[in-house]
Amino acid sequence: QVQLVESGGGSVQAGGSLRLSCAASGRTSIVYVISWFRQVPGKERDFVAGIRMIGEGTHYQDSVKGRFTVSRDTVENMVYLQMNSLQREDTAVYYCAAGTVRFTTSASDYGYWGQGTQVTVSS
Numbered sequence: 001q002v003q004l005v006e007s008g009g010g011s012v013q014a015g016g017s018l019r020l021s022c023a024a025s026g027r028t029s030i031v032y033v034i035s036w037f038r039q040v041p042g043k044e045r046d047f048v049a050g051i052r053m054i055g056e057g058t059h060y061q062d063s064v065k066g067r068f069t070v071s072r073d074t075v076e077n078m079v080y081l082q083m084n085s086l087q088r089e090d091t092a093v094y095y096c097a098a099g100t101v102r103f104t105t106s107a108s109d110y111g112y113w114g115q116g117t118q119v120t121v122s123s
Helices: none
Strands: 003-009 012-013 018-026 032-041 046-052 058-060 066-074 078-083 092-098 118-121
Touching: 003 092, 018 032, 018 092, 018 118, 032 078, 046 066, 046 078, 058 066, 078 092
Parallel strands: 012 118
Antiparallel strands: 003 018, 018 078, 032 046, 032 092, 046 058, 066 078, 092 118
8 A cells, every 4th residue: 555645735825835745655666656636625636747756757737837846756755746826726625646557637547645735825
């Protein structure tokens, strides 16, 4: 099994920045990709950004390109999401998720999830 724990959420004014962290533990050797998703009440979880843990490669949702950066520390089994120029529309609960087979933007393809961390952006 793989355990994921997010941290770093909080409240920030529009235009500000936050850095989310995702700590992976357990059978991390089976993880192919770790991605960030976000969810607002009443809606499905949407893909935000992902990074391959085997090989190279990052992927972003169009609305966050140029503002968010996903990075990893494979020694410490950490994945980060640096969020700059935050907008009110970025308000959501952010989850990190681990996939073991391939990169995908579909939440149903990820078998391991963290508990989520709230990000609130005010104007």
